Amino acid sequence: MIMHSKGIKIILSSLFVLGTLFSIPVDDASAHSKTVEAGDRYGYVWDLQHRLQQLGYLKEDMDGIFGVDTEQAVIHFQQDFGLKVDGIAGHLTWNQLYQQTFSVNEIQMMAQMVHGEARGEPFKGKVAVAAVIINRVQSNDFPDTVKGVLFENRAFTAVADGQYYMSPERGAYRAVYNAIQGWDPTESAVFYFNPNTATSDWIWSQTQTTKIGKHIFAK
The missing domain is CATH 1.10.10.2520 (Cell wall hydrolase SleB, domain 1)
Structure with a gap:
């Protein structure tokens, strides 16, 4: 799947506006056992949104808030990869995201x-x-x-x-x-x-x- 130019612009905008995105926990294996769901803010939500954007599932700018757009992006990702569809980023969802994306x-x-x-x-x-x-x-x-x-x-x-x-x-x-x-x-x-x-x-x-x-x- 090739990302449309709009999707790339969103990611680049997020990277350059937020600088190095110091709030994103990177290269942390503990993310695999972390559960992130609707209502959560910041921390691993940044990482979740960044990885969903890489794959084109999240079209909105990253804001560190697990809202409706992020939940729908997780659901679509889970559907595409044969995971349990619950809109929650649990162990299996994180594991698949880490296999498909980069920090x-x-x-x-x-x-x-x-x-x-x-x-x-x-x-x-x-x-x-x-x-x-x-x-x-x-x-x-x-x-x-x-x-x-x-x-x-x-x-x-x-x-x-x-x-x-x-x-x-x-x-x-x-x-x-x-x-x-x-x-x-x-x-x-x-x-x-x-x-x-x-x-x-x-x-x-x-x-x-x-x-x-x-x-x-x-x-």
Whole structure:
């Protein structure tokens, strides 16, 4: 499912208006056992709304209040994933949300990598880099966390040359959200390289899937 541009604008607006969204509990395994329901405010409601927005279920701005819109978003998510439909974010709902989405910190890290690796590339090329990151997280051949994938030894040039630490432009965030929503222009690639600068013979031996901008993608 690809998020409509309106949905992406809502998320970006929330991110930039609220800054780093310091109220959202991120990367906290205890959220899996937390029950969040109608009437609750703040705390994990921020995280719930953020993850529902990523998947396009919540169209309204995040406000930290579990109201009717958030409850309906939870219900639609539960229906789509075969969960008990009660509008309450309990253990099973949280577990499924965590499998399908990423924390604010993870999105920030991915956006920084997209900016560092694909700055100047067409938007499709930015989405492709984000898709490779997600494909690696989901692959058994790579670390199973965003941080683990991004900082695996010699995995990304942007970490080595410091470009990862630059501030991303909005296009990088948009690319990450499009990849989360399922747009993978790489055809499930887990590698990419610039054929004009690649020095590894091994990378040429991998099965190439497509070329976007200056990058060849492979798996």
